[in-house]
Amino acid sequence: MNQVLFELRGVSRNYRRGDSVVHAVNGIDLTIGTGEFIALEGPSGSGKSTLLQLLGTLDRPDAGEIFFEGRPLHTLGDGALAELRLNALGFVFQQFNLIQTLTALENVEAALAPHGLRGDSLRARAHNLLDEVGLAARESHLPVHLSGGEQQRVASARALANEPRVILADEPTGNLDSKTGSDVVDLLAGLGERHGTTIVVATHDAALAARAPRRVAMRDGSIIEAVPA
Numbered sequence: 001m002n003q004v005l006f007e008l009r010g011v012s013r014n015y016r017r018g019d020s021v022v023h024a025v026n027g028i029d030l031t032i033g034t035g036e037f038i039a040l041e042g043p044s045g046s047g048k049s050t051l052l053q054l055l056g057t058l059d060r061p062d063a064g065e066i067f068f069e070g071r072p073l074h075t076l077g078d079g080a081l082a083e084l085r086l087n088a089l090g091f092v093f094q095q096f097n098l099i100q101t102l103t104a105l106e107n108v109e110a111a112l113a114p115h116g117l118r119g120d121s122l123r124a125r126a127h128n129l130l131d132e133v134g135l136a137a138r139e140s141h142l143p144v145h146l147s148g149g150e151q152q153r154v155a156s157a158r159a160l161a162n163e164p165r166v167i168l169a170d171e172p173t174g175n176l177d178s179k180t181g182s183d184v185v186d187l188l189a190g191l192g193e194r195h196g197t198t199i200v201v202a203t204h205d206a207a208l209a210a211r212a213p214r215r216v217a218m219r220d221g222s223i224i225e226a227v228p229a
């Protein structure tokens, strides 16, 4: 493995449901290397989204420790975590989450704006990102005039805006037919390779997960299998 990006030691996250407790993530040990492409596979409710939220610093574990590039996340306050998300992490969601009133190009520009670009350089960089995902020709379209696969391409371009070290994708193909879905997974894999970005894709689709060089299978909050181990 290359350098270590994430290291998880005994990570747990519990939710209270009435009188009982759901162990959404249950004592996970996992090391993710820089530049890896990993599928997090498991049925609905197995804890994939909870684990991605922990990796994305959108949530904190109840037990255990997560290190990102050697930094113990539990020692960072909310401001430092927000800065980490802004500068180091990219997110792709099942629902695409594009701003419906902005064109494809403007959606990517909106993600670039916090990074200090303005005017022509902002536009040029947004255009280049859309070009990279094969959507330059449709950049002036609103999301409603794009197919699901095209919207997810825009979302993938947007996720690259901050040149993240990792992209966390939660069921990115969940709203797509299987051919379009596998195209999106291949796109993410290619982007990861070209940019040296680590990609973690959560999916309940075992066939999609099988496309990833590394697969981590979850059941009931635990890792039941990792290939390769």
Ligand SMILES: Nc1ncnc2c1ncn2[C@@H]1O[C@H](COP(=O)(O)OP(=O)(O)O)[C@@H](O)[C@H]1O
Pocket: 015, 016, 017, 022, 023, 024, 042, 043, 044, 045, 046, 047, 048, 049, 050, 051
């Ligand atoms: N905010 C929450 N409150 C209570 N229970 C939750 C919450 N989020 C997830 N869970 C529960 O935790 C378990 C894992 O959920 P999740 O991480 O969403 O799994 P997956 O993404 O694999 O479908 C499930 O039993 C789910 O119902």
Ligand SMILES: [Mg+2]
Pocket: 048, 049, 050, 170, 171
């Ligand atoms: Mg989920």
